[in-house]
Amino acid sequence: MAREYAKTHKEWEKPLTELEDNIAKLRELARRENDPIKRNDLNEKAARYQEQCDRFLNLMYRNLGDWEKVLIARAERRPYSLDYIQAISSGFIELDGDRLGFSDHAIIGGPALLEGRPVMIVGHQKGRNIQERQFRNFGMAKPEGYRKAIRLFEMAERFSMPVICLVDTPAADPGVESESRGISEAIAAAMLKMFELTVPSVAVVIGEGGSGGAIGIAVADRVLMQEYAVYSVIPPEGCAAILWRAPERAPEAAEALRVTAPSALEYGVIDGIIEEPPGAAHRDPISAAANLKEAILNALTELDGIGPETRKAARYEKFRQMGRFATLR
Amino acid sequence: MARWVSFEVLSKVDASAKGDFLQCQNCKKIIFSADFELGQRVCPYCNHHHRISARTRIEWTFDPGSFLEADLELSSVDTLGFPGYQAKLDQLREKGELADSVVTGTARLEGRPVSVGAADFSFIGGSMGSVNGEKITRALERAVDSRMPAILFCTSGGARMQEGILSLMQMAKTTAAVERCRANGVPYIAVFTDPTMAGVLASYASVADVILAEPKALVGFAGLRVSKQAGVGKVPDDFQTAEFVHAHGMVDKIVARKDLRRTLSGLVATLGGHLASTDSAEPIGGEA
Numbered sequence: 001m002a003r004e005y006a007k008t009h010k011e012w013e014k015p016l017t018e019l020e021d022n023i024a025k026l027r028e029l030a031r032r033e034n035d036p037i038k039r040n041d042l043n044e045k046a047a048r049y050q051e052q053c054d055r056f057l058n059l060m061y062r063n064l065g066d067w068e069k070v071l072i073a074r075a076e077r078r079p080y081s082l083d084y085i086q087a088i089s090s091g092f093i094e095l096d097g098d099r100l101g102f103s104d105h106a107i108i109g110g111p112a113l114l115e116g117r118p119v120m121i122v123g124h125q126k127g128r129n130i131q132e133r134q135f136r137n138f139g140m141a142k143p144e145g146y147r148k149a150i151r152l153f154e155m156a157e158r159f160s161m162p163v164i165c166l167v168d169t170p171a172a173d174p175g176v177e178s179e180s181r182g183i184s185e186a187i188a189a190a191m192l193k194m195f196e197l198t199v200p201s202v203a204v205v206i207g208e209g210g211s212g213g214a215i216g217i218a219v220a221d222r223v224l225m226q227e228y229a230v231y232s233v234i235p236p237e238g239c240a241a242i243l244w245r246a247p248e249r250a251p252e253a254a255e256a257l258r259v260t261a262p263s264a265l266e267y268g269v270i271d272g273i274i275e276e277p278p279g280a281a282h283r284d285p286i287s288a289a290a291n292l293k294e295a296i297l298n299a300l301t302e303l304d305g306i307g308p309e310t311r312k313a314a315r316y317e318k319f320r321q322m323g324r325f326a327t328l329r
Numbered sequence: 330m331a332r333w334v335s336f337e338v339l340s341k342v343d344a345s346a347k348g349d350f351l352q353c354q355n356c357k358k359i360i361f362s363a364d365f366e367l368g369q370r371v372c373p374y375c376n377h378h379h380r381i382s383a384r385t386r387i388e389w390t391f392d393p394g395s396f397l398e399a400d401l402e403l404s405s406v407d408t409l410g411f412p413g414y415q416a417k418l419d420q421l422r423e424k425g426e427l428a429d430s431v432v433t434g435t436a437r438l439e440g441r442p443v444s445v446g447a448a449d450f451s452f453i454g455g456s457m458g459s460v461n462g463e464k465i466t467r468a469l470e471r472a473v474d475s476r477m478p479a480i481l482f483c484t485s486g487g488a489r490m491q492e493g494i495l496s497l498m499q500m501a502k503t504t505a506a507v508e509r510c511r512a513n514g515v516p517y518i519a520v521f522t523d524p525t526m527a528g529v530l531a532s533y534a535s536v537a538d539v540i541l542a543e544p545k546a547l548v549g550f551a552g553l554r555v556s557k558q559a560g561v562g563k564v565p566d567d568f569q570t571a572e573f574v575h576a577h578g579m580v581d582k583i584v585a586r587k588d589l590r591r592t593l594s595g596l597v598a599t600l601g602g603h604l605a606s607t608d609s610a611e612p613i614g615g616e617a
Contacts, residue, residue: 171551172531172550174550174551176562176564176565176568178550179549179550179551179568179569179573179574179577180573180577181577182535182574182577182578182579183531183550184527184530184531184534184535184549184550184579185531185535185536185579187531187532187535188500188504188531188532188533188534188535188536189535189536191500191501191504191505191532192504192507192508192511192536195504195505195508196508196512211488211497211528212497212500212527212528212531212532212550214497215497215498215500215501216531218501219501219504219505231494231497232493232494232497233488233489233490233492233493233494233496233497233528234488234490239490242490243412243413243490256409256411256412256493257409257411257490257493257494258409258493258494259493259494263493263494264494267408267493267494267495269494269495269497269498315505316505316508316509319498319501319502319505320466320502320505322459322495322498322499322501322502323458323459323460323462323463323492323495323498323499323502324406324408324459324492324495325403325404325405325406325459325460325463326403326404326405326406327402327403327404328402328403328404328428329402
């Protein structure tokens, strides 16, 4: 019998969030209670529920299916690029415009200091409410987003700044405007530019690594994924639509596509996985950011030890080796 | 020149003569098969460029007998255990016409050596999986190593879904190889043929030095089914055609099939003029 799948992260986490809400209510009641004995009772009750809640959370996150990871990667509460930039760096100044007539808000970027070191950060940005989501075009960049990224990569190269890319997009924008302005060329040109770089580059998939939209800014010396991020050649919905003409079978497609971080590591597509706090990044963004920062700094330290031309050649060789095939006699 | 049989005559033709005639996929008019072949499978009535196989493409474009196929032994594997993929591969292998969705090697164009690749839509929609990406990469590397121009004929629905993330990485890998061509002063020409889509368009295809396209070829980033899901509204009539992308500056020139050989050899002679091995007496390099 087919399994019942949640459609959104909110729906999937509902039992957990309901429990959490009730615990918060109990605590609030306890805080307002004047009778010390009753207050103690309420607090003990809350603690018991909390214990249950923690156990429940562990259980939920221990046996995650691929689809659940997709939901977590897409979660509204999940930290986005600007949240991480704020948490891990200082002095970030957002730069904008492709200098060809357009401005994009689904890819953001600019210089910042990472532990005092100048870096160029480029990342996809999603929105949390309706207005923000529209402004960010749901994290789907248009050609101008990739052309802005190219501009920033070039600037990083001129000023010897490492490039840090934060990848979090469902896909590149597929609309008429984007086609008119050459979304395919923009993505390919961004990859080409990243291959040209002699400065170190680190890309981290922090949420959705959505096909061409993601890879456009993800061909780095080191490519990492957060534990619950996903990376895929096609959205599971799109895959299900093509395979079975049934987008609602996306959970099955997610499994077939092997979209998770451990799979990407197994296939040699990424260099490492960044651990997330219990219950995923959105439950403890501060720890998640600390882990992210540490991983980026470690990668940069490693890359600093290699000469620019060697690094470039190694980057070529790394991507050159990707793919699995047989050689018949 | 070919003589075209009129529709009136054909409508009276006996059913037993079927096979000698076929119908244009676009305008549905009946065409005499021999004439159709002579016209390189372009409809004489509506100029519709019908899809052709990779081998036919190579045969029609390059000097007769000059093509030397490379990397025939590369074969796709079902790494992910993707539903139905192995069966599909077995079935295609049984047919035995193609090892995968692209045919690569070296050839000569009016005597000049070139590294060539031609995709074939009949093999899982010309999709780019590990083998396709590897062969395209090797073709571009061969061009760099032997200092000859690269010519790639694109036709593809995009990255091969059945190989998941590994297919996505072929976009990066092939684009890296284009960067090598650029850094080494080796010209690379792409020809968009019907259809050139998605992962292929958004990688090595779009960053060629020169991009040609066959008339009316479907060229676009998102397949219609994907676009619809994303809620893309009304689209222009010529949306995602060679003419549309040409009008928007993404393609250098729309070239009819019959003129492709001449245009390509002109580009090879000019852009590749600085390359050493232009003497037709020299053997063609590469491991082929």
